[in-house]
Amino acid sequence: MFWLFGYDQLVAGLLGVESGQDAVIRSLLYERANKKVVPYKITVGKFTQKISQLRDKLGKDGLKDEGLKVPIKLGAEKKIQGNVLAGDEDSLAYGRTPQEILRIVYGTGDEKAPGGFYPKGGDGVIAKSYLRR
Secondary structure (H helix, E strand, O other): OHHHOOHHHHHHHHHHHHHHHHHHHHHHHHHOOOOEEOOOOEEHHHHHHHHHHHHHHHHOOOOOOOOOEOOHHHOHHHOOOEOOOOOOOOOOOOOOOHHHHHHHHHOOOOOOOOEOOEOOOOOOHHHHHHOOO
């Protein structure tokens, strides 16, 4: 079916699905933001903040991920703290390069060092092009 669409249409379609799924998951987490996570004794909101900080650290390209609540200066159009849809100060989605994505999903902070969700490395053309031989 891919041959029926241009590359840009395929990417736009995938992005739409992923964005929708992200919005649903973040909405459910936002509803529970102040609930404690047993046995860790921190809130759902704090967990999302820590996960976002880790993704930013592994991605190595600044602030591109945010928890469910942010300071107003980082909120949508610098007006709100709620952060169901993460985005920059202009409410635009953060972009990530293939290298950043690999650093995060590998959990190593290095696009050439597999681990995390892909202990043997990704199997796609882009992922394989970064793997150490």
